[in-house]
Amino acid sequence: MKNYKTSEIRNIVLLGHSGSGKTTLAEAMAFEGKVIDRRGSVEAENTLSDYSDVEHLYKRSIFSTMLYTEFMNNKLNIIDAPGSDDFCGSLFSAFKVADTGILVVNATAGVEVGTEIHARYASKLGKPLIAAVNQLDNEKANWESTVDSIKASSELRPVLVQYPVNAGVGFDSFIDVLTMKMYKFKADTGERTEMEIPAEEMDKATELHNELVEAAAENEEVLMEKFFEEGTLPIQDVRRGLKLGIARRGIMPIFCLSARKDIGVKRLMEFVINSAPAPADAPSFVTVEGKEVKTDSAAPTTIFIYKTSLEQHIGEVCYFRVVSGRVTEGQELVNQTTGNKEKISQLFCVAGRNRQKVTELEAGDVGCTVKLKGTKVSHTLAQVGYDCKLAPIEFPAARYRCAIRAKNTADDEKLGELLNRAAMDDPSILVEYSKELKQIIMQGQGEHHLNILKWQLTNHNKIDVEFFQPRISYRETITKTATASYTHKKQSGGAGQFGKVSMVIEPYYEGMPAPGKYKIDGKDTVLNVKQTEEHEMEWGGKLVFCSAIVGGAIDARFMPAIMKGIMEKMEEGPLTGSRARDIRVVVYDGKMHPVDSNELSFKLAGRNAFKDAFKDAGPKIMEPIFKVEVMVPGEQMGDVMKDLQNRRAMIEGMSSSKGFEHLHARVPLAELYRYSTTLSSLTSGRATYTMEFASFEQTPADVQEKLLKAYAAEDKDE
Known part of the structure; x- marks a missing residue:
């Protein structure tokens, strides 16, 4: 395999709803x-991509797969x-290294859920699109x-750019209004015959050709002037104008395909090489x-x-783009x-599970290597002496949360290792052992996302979870x-334990005045604070600890022990x-x-005095509230809003865009378990949502x- 120059490389990502034919197109x-010398099929489980056993099980792509092909003396990654x-x-990882998206649309269903969502992500990341x-x-x-x-x-x-002559079971021809030719295909061999456009199609083709030329001309002033003067443009100028328009996300060319019969695939590849941005023309990495x-x-x-994976007989494989x-x-x-x-140690070009060894890859190219030590997703490797750390992939926030445990406690350690490995390979999976909740908490993009991991743990690693x-x-x-007072007293022969603590507790808020007058034992009492300490709690909020001891009632050396007892009870x-916060x-x-007085005595006295006072201070439980934005088709808005209200949501606003409604709400986290699954069911998968922590608020x-x-x-059970 030859070493390709930067100008001879194109990097594309195939997008679209499941079942639109992306894998068949790649094949x-x-x-x-x-x-390859023979095309595989998803049904026969022999395609270059979708080669894992779990993808064979579900008959669809679950992981992104890198492939390459060589065409017209260029390399398409x-x-x-x-x-x-x-x-x-996987899609966000792919967008990081691909310069253009090919949006594959199913001709029997039109724009589907996945198509809409992928187009939105492309818009968010500023990636140009070509529709097929x-x-x-x-x-x-x-x-x-x-x-x-x-x-x-x-x-x-x-x-x-094209339209079909005979869409349907007999589809074998389309007219290309860029080249102004008709292409007719022989069976499903991919062999094509270039023909003149039939007379009965010439008017339609000419009209569409003029629209295409005008759309191309609008992307450069020089082309526009030439178009006005001559009424048309030569094909080289049209291609230049289209290239500019695609790169600026001003236009989205549309092509005809039957990937299964290899109809139109070659023309699409020719167009990508001629008109899609080359790596040097695409936005730079930063x-x-x-x-x-x-x-x-x-x-x-x-x-x-941009991606790592652990593969049998090989070990860790790191997939990368050469940035410079x-x-x-x-x-x-x-x-x-x-x-x-x-x-x-080794360099490869990748075609699914197949790898072609190479000696060099140039800027803009994509490949993989093996046996790196401690290099993970979003890491940058740079020449010795060159300081250059590239911005990481920005993965979407997790939307689904669950707890996980091994059915056999003997597997706990192995499970922890495997979960950490999974999170490194797929950073959109978050794994955390919560000391507070005493659970392993997993977060991902949806229930199916984490179920795939569960399947792998059970079937590959033989751990039942x-x-x-x-x-x-x-x-x-x-x-x-x-207020509360507590005396800790214990006698056990010899030196005993004794400590008495009296305290006032009150809600804390930023900017509150210093402690002053309090009603203690029915009397108004003014406390003169000698020392104040503010402690930011690691779980949010504050503890403000004040000493107003007079006359040496408690020695100063015991105050840290009292505070330690209070901190333990706040945890x-x-x-x-649950953890306590915002208390003075x-x-x-x-x-x-x-x-008999010692640090332990005063720690226990402080802890119990705090506990007693807390229960008399109008205690409240606060729950985490999340900002949730749901993007839902207008006709399904009512069902989604009703479901949110049943989840104690507070609707804060709505907006519209391109047939979708944006619902903004504040929802308790306790009500969001399996929400992604419910939302998908309510909207046939057409709605999506994001969520982020907002605040803690009192529970009803x-x-x-x-x-x-x-x-x-x-507590009783324990």
């Missing part, structure tokens, strides 16, 4: 480039991305309605400081790791995150002032064992014993009562 592209939004982490209407050989194929659905849903200006790194093969070497310079076999690079040196509803990180606080609150404590009196009285009863029952 046909590889066949046209002679990477192709990433076949999953269509389900549950696996959008696939499965035009299906008996239910409808070209006109599919194009209408693209026009209705697209933020970009759709422009027809460093964490925001500095651009140009795609220049003469610059120092930097490569960006050249990477060569045997080259030593420095990991800009860990500082470790890494030797590139179970998912269940996770506990909620509640917080406890108080709503009024209260395991008096109501439900004023210790104003106490007693000591010259022999009935919810608090249920939590108290549940905690009491659990």
Whole structure:
């Protein structure tokens, strides 16, 4: 395999709803480039991508797959991305290294859920798109309605480059209004005959050709002037105008396909080579400081790791894009995150599970290597002496949360290792052992996303696990002032334990006045604070600890012990064992014993005085509230809003865009368990949502009562 120059490389990602034919299209592209000599099929489980056993089980893409093909003396790097939004982490990784998206649309269904979602992600990340209407050989194929659905849903200006002559079961011909030729295909061999456009199609083709030329001309002033003067443009100028328009996301060309019969695949590849942005024409990678790194093969070497996987008989495989310079076999690079040196022992171009060994890859190219030490997703490897750390992939926030445990406790350690490995390979999976909740909490993009991991743990690693509803990180606080005294006294022969602590506790808020007058034992008492300490709690909120001891009632050396006892009780609150926050404590009196008083005595006295005062201070449980934005088709808005209200949501606003409604709400985390599954069911998968933590707010009285009863029952069981 030859070493390709930057100008001879195109990087594309195949997008679209599950079942639109992305994997079949990738297979046909590889066949046209002679990477394979026979096309496989999803049904036969022998395609280059979708090669894992779990993908064979579900008959669809679950992981992104890198492929390449060689065509017209150029190299096309192709990433076949999953269509389900549950696996959008793979898509964001692919978008990081691909310069253009090919949006594959099913001609029998038009724009579907996955198509809409992928187009939105492309818009968010500023990636240009080319649309390919696939499965035009299906008996239910409808070209006109599919194009209408693209026009209705697209933020970009759709422009027809081709249209089918005979969509349906007999589909074998289309007219290309860029080349102004008709292409007729022989069976499903991919062999084509270039023909003149039939007379009965000439008017339609000419009209569409003029629209295409005008759309191309609008992208450059010189072309526009030439178009006005001559009324048309030569094909080279049209291609230049289209290239500019695609790169700026001004237009989205539309093509005809039957990937299964290899109809139109070659023309699409020709167009990508001629008109899609080359790596040097695409937006540059940027460093964490925001500095651009140009795609220049003469610059120092930097490569960006966008994906890792652990493969049988091989070990860890790191997939990367060469951002600048050249990477060569045997080259030593420095990991800009860990500082470790890494030797590139082998270099490969990737076609699914097949790998072609190469000696060098130039800026803009994509490949993989093996046996790196400690290099993970989003890491940058740079030439020795060159300081360049590239901005990481920004994965979408998790939307699904559950707890996990091994059915056999003997597997706990192995499970922890495997979960950490899974999170490194797929950073859109988050794994955390919560000391507070005493559970392993997993977060992902949806229930199916985590179920795939569960399947792998069970079938590959032979560990039986179970998912269940996770506990909620509640917080406890108080709503009024209260006082309490507690005496800890213990005699056991010899020196005993003695300590008495009296305190006032009250709700804390930023900017509150210093402690002053309090009603203690029915009398108004002014406390004179000698010392104040503010402690930021690691779980949020504050503890403000004040000493107002007079006359040496408690020795100053015991005050840290009192505070330690209070802190322990705040970590395991008096109501439900949840963490407490936003409380001010004023210790104003106490007693000591010259022999029996020690730090332990005052720690226990402080802890119990705090506990007693807390229960008299109008205690409240606070629950985490999340900002939720749901993007839902207008006709399904009512069902989604009703479901949210049943989840104690507070609707804060609505907005509209391209047939979708945006619902903004604040929802308790306790009500969001399995919400992604419910939302998908309510909207046939068309709605999506994001969520982020907003605040802690008091729970309603009935919810608090249920939590108290549940905690009491659990405490009794223990």
